[in-house]
Amino acid sequence: MSKPLLRVSRNLGPSTVTLLVSLVILFPIVWLVLSSFKETGELFSYPLAMLPSRFTFVHYRKVIGEGFFGYVFNSLFLAVVGTAITLVISAMCGYALAIYRHEVSYTNLVFGIFLLGTLIPGETLTVPQVTVISELGLYNNIWGVILPVVTTTTGIFMFRQHYLSIPLSFVEAARIDGSNEAQTFLYVMLPLGTSSTVTLAIFSFMWRWNDYILPLLVLSDQKKYTIQIAIKNYIGFNGVDWSSILAASVMSIIPIIVLFIILQRYIVGGLSASGVKG
Amino acid sequence: MKKVSTILLMALLLSSMVFAAGTKEAASTGPQVLKVMLSEEPSSEDALLNTMKQWAAETGNTLDVMVIPYEDQLTKFPLMARNNDLPDLLTTTRLSRLYPDEFLDMAEYFDMSIFEPMAVEIIVQDYKSSKKSILPQQFTITNVYYNKDAFARAGITAPTIEKPWTLDELEKNAILLKEKGGVKYGMAMDASRARYDNLMYANGGSMVEKDGAGFDVAINSPQNIATLQKFIDWNNKFMPKAIWAGGTTDNPADYFKNGDVGIYFSGSWNYNSFYNQIKNFKWGVMPSPVGKSASAILGGSGLGVPAKAKNKDLAISFLKWFYTKENFQQYLNRDKGLSSLVGVTYSPSDAQVAEDYKVLQSEVGKVTYAFSVDESSMWRNFYDNEYRDALKQAVNGDLTAAKALNDFAALLSKKSGWDLKY
Amino acid sequence: MKTRYVKRHVRAFWLFVAPCLLLFSTFFLIPLGLSVGFSFTNYDGWKVMNFIGLANYKELFADTKFYQSLGRTFTYTLFSLPFKVIIPLLIASLVTSKRVAIKGLARTLTYIPSLLSALVVGITINWMFSAEYGLVNFIIQSLGGTPLQWALNPKLATFVISFASNWASTGFYMVIFIGGLNNIPQEIYEAASIDGSTTRQTFLRITVPMLAPTTFLATLLSTVNLLKEYALVQGITQGGPGLNTTFIIQFIFDKGFNQMQYGYASAISLVVMVIFAFIAYVQFKFSNGGDR
Numbered sequence: 001m002s003k004p005l006l007r008v009s010r011n012l013g014p015s016t017v018t019l020l021v022s023l024v025i026l027f028p029i030v031w032l033v034l035s036s037f038k039e040t041g042e043l044f045s046y047p048l049a050m051l052p053s054r055f056t057f058v059h060y061r062k063v064i065g066e067g068f069f070g071y072v073f074n075s076l077f078l079a080v081v082g083t084a085i086t087l088v089i090s091a092m093c094g095y096a097l098a099i100y101r102h103e104v105s106y107t108n109l110v111f112g113i114f115l116l117g118t119l120i121p122g123e124t125l126t127v128p129q130v131t132v133i134s135e136l137g138l139y140n141n142i143w144g145v146i147l148p149v150v151t152t153t154t155g156i157f158m159f160r161q162h163y164l165s166i167p168l169s170f171v172e173a174a175r176i177d178g179s180n181e182a183q184t185f186l187y188v189m190l191p192l193g194t195s196s197t198v199t200l201a202i203f204s205f206m207w208r209w210n211d212y213i214l215p216l217l218v219l220s221d222q223k224k225y226t227i228q229i230a231i232k233n234y235i236g237f238n239g240v241d242w243s244s245i246l247a248a249s250v251m252s253i254i255p256i257i258v259l260f261i262i263l264q265r266y267i268v269g270g271l272s273a274s275g276v277k278g
Numbered sequence: 279m280k281k282v283s284t285i286l287l288m289a290l291l292l293s294s295m296v297f298a299a300g301t302k303e304a305a306s307t308g309p310q311v312l313k314v315m316l317s318e319e320p321s322s323e324d325a326l327l328n329t330m331k332q333w334a335a336e337t338g339n340t341l342d343v344m345v346i347p348y349e350d351q352l353t354k355f356p357l358m359a360r361n362n363d364l365p366d367l368l369t370t371t372r373l374s375r376l377y378p379d380e381f382l383d384m385a386e387y388f389d390m391s392i393f394e395p396m397a398v399e400i401i402v403q404d405y406k407s408s409k410k411s412i413l414p415q416q417f418t419i420t421n422v423y424y425n426k427d428a429f430a431r432a433g434i435t436a437p438t439i440e441k442p443w444t445l446d447e448l449e450k451n452a453i454l455l456k457e458k459g460g461v462k463y464g465m466a467m468d469a470s471r472a473r474y475d476n477l478m479y480a481n482g483g484s485m486v487e488k489d490g491a492g493f494d495v496a497i498n499s500p501q502n503i504a505t506l507q508k509f510i511d512w513n514n515k516f517m518p519k520a521i522w523a524g525g526t527t528d529n530p531a532d533y534f535k536n537g538d539v540g541i542y543f544s545g546s547w548n549y550n551s552f553y554n555q556i557k558n559f560k561w562g563v564m565p566s567p568v569g570k571s572a573s574a575i576l577g578g579s580g581l582g583v584p585a586k587a588k589n590k591d592l593a594i595s596f597l598k599w600f601y602t603k604e605n606f607q608q609y610l611n612r613d614k615g616l617s618s619l620v621g622v623t624y625s626p627s628d629a630q631v632a633e634d635y636k637v638l639q640s641e642v643g644k645v646t647y648a649f650s651v652d653e654s655s656m657w658r659n660f661y662d663n664e665y666r667d668a669l670k671q672a673v674n675g676d677l678t679a680a681k682a683l684n685d686f687a688a689l690l691s692k693k694s695g696w697d698l699k700y
Numbered sequence: 701m702k703t704r705y706v707k708r709h710v711r712a713f714w715l716f717v718a719p720c721l722l723l724f725s726t727f728f729l730i731p732l733g734l735s736v737g738f739s740f741t742n743y744d745g746w747k748v749m750n751f752i753g754l755a756n757y758k759e760l761f762a763d764t765k766f767y768q769s770l771g772r773t774f775t776y777t778l779f780s781l782p783f784k785v786i787i788p789l790l791i792a793s794l795v796t797s798k799r800v801a802i803k804g805l806a807r808t809l810t811y812i813p814s815l816l817s818a819l820v821v822g823i824t825i826n827w828m829f830s831a832e833y834g835l836v837n838f839i840i841q842s843l844g845g846t847p848l849q850w851a852l853n854p855k856l857a858t859f860v861i862s863f864a865s866n867w868a869s870t871g872f873y874m875v876i877f878i879g880g881l882n883n884i885p886q887e888i889y890e891a892a893s894i895d896g897s898t899t900r901q902t903f904l905r906i907t908v909p910m911l912a913p914t915t916f917l918a919t920l921l922s923t924v925n926l927l928k929e930y931a932l933v934q935g936i937t938q939g940g941p942g943l944n945t946t947f948i949i950q951f952i953f954d955k956g957f958n959q960m961q962y963g964y965a966s967a968i969s970l971v972v973m974v975i976f977a978f979i980a981y982v983q984f985k986f987s988n989g990g991d992r
Contacts, residue, residue: 018794019802022809025867028824029812041555044532066319089719096716103709110717112981117728118924119976121949124969127745127962128731128738130357136726139361148727151720154921158876161913165883181712199879203872206815217354220363222344231817233345236318238547239531242823244319253815257808264807267878268796352960356746376960377747462832520831524940525851527826663954667943674852674942 036060036246043242059247067223068230068248072255075226078146078215079208085150086204087197094159094196095185099171101164111160117153123213130217140220148214152207155200162196163188198266206256227252310592311340315365317348325612326369326415332608333599339592352376364584366593371401374411374582378404381411382583387594388413392601396642397618400576405654412580413597414618419641420476420575422567423534423542423552426560428459432540436564439640443567445480448541449512455540456516464516466530467543471666472575474509474522475649476543480569481505484648486655487699493655494699497665498680498687506672506679513673523674534561545577546615546638553631563634565641572644578618616642660693661686739967744960756967766968768943769951770975776947777926780862784922785915788870792877793903807878811871818868822935825864829936854944857937861945864932869925873918880914881907916987920980927976948972 031050035043036059038052093114101107129148138144166188174187212228219225231248234241312334320327320343327343334341344365346354355373358364359380374381384390390398390410397414404411429436432454437443443451452464467473478484483502486493496502513519518533520526534542535552537559543566552561566574581600583593599605606619614631616638617623626632665686672682691698739756743749760766795807813821828835829850837847850856884907892902908915930949933939939946939954946954952972956965 014794014797015802018791018806021791021794022802022806025813025870026809028828028867029809031827032816032820032824041535044529045536062322089723092716093720096713100709100713103706104713107713110721112984113729114720114724115980116732116973116977117724118921119980120732120973121928121930121952121969123949123957124735124952124966125728125731127353128734129727130353131734132727132730134357134360139357140363147723151723151728156720157917157921158879161917162879162883164913181709181716185716195879195882199875202875210817213350216346216350217357220358220361222342228817231819232347233319235347235819237348238545239529239551241319241321245819246823249817249820253812256815257812260811261804261808264804267875268803268807268882349958352745518832520849520851520941523852524942525857525937525945526830526940527822527935527938528830528832662959667946667954670940671942674940674944676942676944 032246033250036243036250038243040243043246059243060251063230063244063248063251066230068227068251070223071225071227071230072252074215074224075209075211075228075252076255078142078211078226079205082146082150082208083201083204085146086152086155087201089150090152090155090200091159091189091193091197092185093156094161095163095189097156097160098163098166099168099188102168111156114151114153114156117151126213126217130214133214133218139218141218142224144218145211145214149208149211152200152204155204158196158200159193162193166192195267198263202256202260202263202267205259209252209256309338309340310589311342312367312589312592312596313342313344313365313587315351315368316343316345317351317369319345323612325609325614328612329600329605329609330596333596333605337595337599348372355380359584359586362586364587366583366587366589367596368582368584369415369579370412370582371579374580375404375406378407378409378411380584380586381409382585382590382594383409383411384413384583384597385410387597388601392620394618394620396576396645397578397616399650400645400653401578401580401618403653405656412582413601415579415581416613417578417616417618418546418576419616419638420473420543420545420566421638421641422564423544423548423561424564425455425459425461425534425537425540425542426562427537428455428461428540428559432457432459434459436562437567439565439637442565442572445477445508445567445569448567449508452512452516452541459540461540462538463518463533463540465512465541465543466518466521466533466539468530468545469521469524471669472577473543473545474669476566476573476575477509477569478502478505479573479646479648480567480571482570485652485657486696488651489697489699492696493651493657493694494697495687495691495694496699497690498683498698499700503680503683506669506683510673510675510679519673522670524670525674549634549638550614562630563637565637566644571646573646573649574641574644575649576642576645578616657690657694661690664689735966736970738963739970741963742961743963743966745962749963752963756964757971759964760968760971765943766951769946769948770972772944773927773929773947776858776862776929776945777923779858780865780926781919781923783862783866784869784873784926785919787866788873788918789877789911789915791870792874792881793907795874796878796881807874810874813868814871816868818931818935821864821868821932825860825867825936829860829863851937852941854941857941857945861929861933861936864936865926865929868932869922873922876918876921877911877914880911880917883914884910912987916983919987920983923979923983924976927979 034051037055037057039054039056042049042053097107097111133139133144133148136144138147171184171188174184179187210228211226212232215224215226216229227248231245231252234244234248314330330341333339351370351373355377393414394417397417398410401414401417402410402412424436426436432451434451434454448465454464455461456464481501481504483496483499483505485497487496513522518528518530521528521530530539530542531544531548531551533539535556541564549563566572581597583590583597587593600609601619603619603622607622610617610622610624614624614626624635626635668677668682668686671677672679677685687698687700690696738749740751740753741749742752791810795803795810816824826834829837831837831847831849831851834850837850841847848856850860888906888910889902892906897905928949929947930953933945933947933950937945939950952965952968956962956968
């Protein structure tokens, strides 16, 4: 009789905390979304109200009318292709940095070089980077936008950390079975790498979705532009078109949220992912 | 039969070649694409865009409008130049000043006397070369808005063009507005250096002074220090301090729209949005106050044609069309701002708007000689943000007015090589 | 004397690393090299590039504002770092715990703010912390207190940015921690509960140590991201009040990029990069690279 009661009260505490945390985080987002439905003049009229006095879709219609869905398609292409490449090369790289750390003495050095990628303020490299892209003949070429950004330090970092936690005995076991290094990689990678892969997929998709400076500078045709560029274009010299920015931003995060909802079970699932049973 | 068909075939081939050649010729006078670069997404009522669309409809050409945000244009423009991807026409002031060699010299195509001299001097003038790299398109000016209802509540009469206020009267009335006008702030000012500079010029000060062919640094003159000190006091007494001290991204225009500000120092670009959005109280434009002299600062943007653009002839033909009296009148009616073309003015039908427009036009005469001197020295090439930071720190109380300006003067003097006057 | 076995592994290592390394060299290391080159010139972004030797560096090291800006950045990072690591960890354990309902919803909600651009986060935080009409002051006033000057008080302004930074990135680090939590084998937890360990003990003695590699990842990433904070600051305080929230990246922009002084900006960036690299190195050594 007491056991179910105990279970309820044991679960109630953490559940309530979780709920509260979620609400605190959610509250400003709700304001944001509701504000995208307010008339322009009402957005900053004080006191700042939560609910619009009148729901209006005019900003959404305007943003869509200005070609928003075209930009969505471009962002989608960039995100899917970029993520696919990132996943493959980051997994390979992170794996090698972790698994061969005892046989290759300079793995940490190589890792350190990749770490440089996140240590320098990105904007510093924009001018030399577009010079390189231009010299390589990749101006106005989608690969000039994709290739420079698919090597993500965070991705390599994540995979490396993940593979560091796998006992080398497991890898040895795979090798004894007579597989070469490539086969070993796949043998270790596929069952065990799921959670890191999905995590990086979510992140990479988000990063590519938010890419701004390279698409803007490298692509010549407006029709190839991405969502972030569309949003930033609403910032004027003498004033910011907040209503359009809000509407565009709300629309732009929906696909990633959907992706997250679909994929999140794969991050959490597979609890016995270590697979090291002996 | 074969002979006939051969002859027919030859005739067909020949005629198609002639036709093609003919079409090619027609192509150069037929529909072409004008690639235009703007710095922000134009709203549906944007004056320039709508006028360009009108041109496209009349001439049968097409527009290809691209938007590159202002700050990114500095990186994009060189890249476009290197890759032969330049737009045919663009709106700018900065690019033409930075890279005059990249633009066509408009003086070769236009008689510059058709433009308002003030517009040419402020927008087009380049102190590095005598080239006229752009033509003045939009012409803006600083001006002062006021809340008529608040004035009525506090029993204040607005100044007129004939009888503007002194700076002391401005201060007195701002205090009165805060106490009795029912507003939160007697006065507010855009957090833009140019707006503050009007106070400096009105008080007889300037950034530099001419010294023969060169310049002396004058930013830390006694009257400038006094101006800044006063400004700090005003911020503490009746202005929204956080705007100028930094720490917020609030736009004082929103405060004004809410009816929380009695007097608002801003510019002509806000007029339209106020007109469309303020419904709760009566407002208007008042002439700016006069210190030792009056002061106003002009701004705007111009249209330029890159020298290596593909369709530069098309761009020139558009400009020729644009700057005729009838067409520019249409543009001005949409823009509702100051006119850069002689002989064309905007005549609002609304009586109130006409009143306000008269005040706006009267501000043009207030541009000071000191401002022109400062602009010609191009001091911003040495230090720009540092000046703004000095003002911010002074208003915030981190530095005294004297220290802030003395330090900046020392910095500017060192970098530019100019002597310190004070 | 390397065995053929090891040689094969070394070759495999290079093959695996090759794609990343190639792309990285082309699109990062070479531009970095160019940037080093620029730092010895007065490059303006396009037309002007004259060799000026160490002049940029000399000017930088003599500039007190540089050191002040660095100092503020370090203070801000130190202050915000614990929250940036601990809060996501706690949330991650909540949303993976078996005892919590509505996990999926909570996970998604927490993740949403990290999708928003800095611009949009800024406007949202302004709504909350506006001194005049913000929500927080409104609540404080309703409870009878005096509204706080979020924009004019340097400490409060820094706090607001810290809050915004946390709000906007918790979801990201939460996901990283969830990944790490899932690497811990269930058997260990089962063994612990059989041994009668309480939740707190289990968490502190088992979960946290086993999370070491992930914690290192999260700590290093958050440190670097805090040090580089810029877009968010621009959206909230723009470096004010005065210069109190002008951190180092803004310094680079104000001094360099915004005034067309790419040579100088490159010099500052390189110095800053070296400093950041040193901090990263210290963290690396301290936690042994996260290797257990």
